Amino acid sequence: MAYAEQYIDKLRKSGLRPTKQRIKICEVLFDTDKTFHFTIKELVKIIENQANIKVSLATVYNTVHAFIKKGYLKEIPLNASQSYYDTNVTHHHHFFDEEENRLIDIHQDDVDEVNIKKTIPGKKIKSVEVIAKIVSDNQSQK
Amino acid sequence: MAYAEQYIDKLRKSGLRPTKQRIKICEVLFDTDKTFHFTIKELVKIIENQANIKVSLATVYNTVHAFIKKGYLKEIPLNASQSYYDTNVTHHHHFFDEEENRLIDIHQDDVDEVNIKKTIPGKKIKSVEVIAKIVSDNQSQK
DNA sequence: TCAACAGTTTAGAATAAATATAATGTATTA
DNA sequence: TAATACATTATATTTATTCTAAACTGTTGA
Structure with a gap:
């Protein structure tokens, strides 16, 4: 306490x-x-x-x-049956391991700044999230 | 038919x-x-x-x-109460307008290649998605 | 062509996350 | 400390999604 x-x-x-x-x-x-x-x-x-x-x-x-x-x-942002939350509110991104249902942080430094050229009139960007889905690397997948 | x-x-x-x-x-x-x-x-x-x-x-x-x-x-990938699907299966990204609950495509050309330096042993990247949340641009928000 | 099989559809039940409700409890204030 | 506005709680409800088991249909091969 x-x-x-x-x-x-x-x-x-x-x-x-x-x-x-x-x-x-x-x-x-x-x-x-x-x-x-x-x-x-x-x-x-x-x-x-x-x-x-x-x-x-x-x-x-x-x-x-x-x-x-x-x-x-x-x-x-993850299409999962339950919502996921993060106590890290700094700007960073995530791997999502679908096989193990596990989230892994990607520090901002490990991703180049995401630069979006398109704009929507009357709107501004509030946040940018990158989700990289990962899978096992053993056998040759399609 | x-x-x-x-x-x-x-x-x-x-x-x-x-x-x-x-x-x-x-x-x-x-x-x-x-x-x-x-x-x-x-x-x-x-x-x-x-x-x-x-x-x-x-x-x-x-x-x-x-x-x-x-x-x-x-x-x-969107934390919404219902899942969203896309008939566009080419590599591209999305704006999500939370105020209007509306998805807008961002063509691949409008986003620089997302280059992730971090790797996870035994895993490879299957997909990379960028979600940019947008809000109204009128008044000064915090 | 037709029988047999495996895959498919269906209505409805089951599940589970999330939200709403309304009664009870608690922090704040004056 | 009393009044009140906000919080908590158990429970019910809602809603998306998945499951189930029976009926149905496309496919295959004799």
Whole structure:
């Protein structure tokens, strides 16, 4: 609970009330050096394992969505049965291993700047995501 | 029904039996110069409007998946409640307008080749997709 | 041509993620 | 500390997708 205050600040600055549940979720998501990817199901499981409090599914959904809106989390565009989220909100990209259902970060430095020449009138680009699907390299595929 | 034979060929060459339903779906998807994006729901609606036969939801799902496997259709990686598909299977990218829930093609020529320096041992890249989210350009956004 | 088989379609049931609801609880404020 | 606005919760609902099992159809080869 050492970092609780910093999460309370973070929440308050975003107009979110610092409740027990939200602080717990912050701890799980941000109380580590490493960023990571998760689904709601996985997040719920982590909270259940490391917390004494119970957090309902609805609260987890609500809070994750609030954090996305505030820019604390990023949704990863992937056509999967469940949504994937990323605690790394810096500009970077992903490999998606379809065989193992696994996401791997690609640092910005490992991809040349994606330069899109086309523009849409009245619109501006908010974000650019690169998803590279990877498969096993053993046998010769079509 | 003029193009039926060409679809029968196409299906047969892919090991799919040319059934009434599949030929109808081919007509809807491929019997036009223009490529387009669709969801299953939209596809079902189009079929209902322009066909005399009824095609069940399960068949539409099965057939779309078979076509993806064969490379006649592409799935567009988008975290949306429904999956989006593309009849344009050439290498290209997309804008996604979140405000209007609209997909727009970006031709390959309009994006510099995406060069990923990172590699994963034992894996090779199967596909690279760029999704650029766009928003209205009027007021100053954060 | 026709029987037999394997693949296909179908309606409806099942599944699962995500959202909505409405009652209860809690943080904030004045 | 009372009032209130916001949150949480369990549960129900919604919706896309997949599954199932029975009926059907295209294909093959005798």
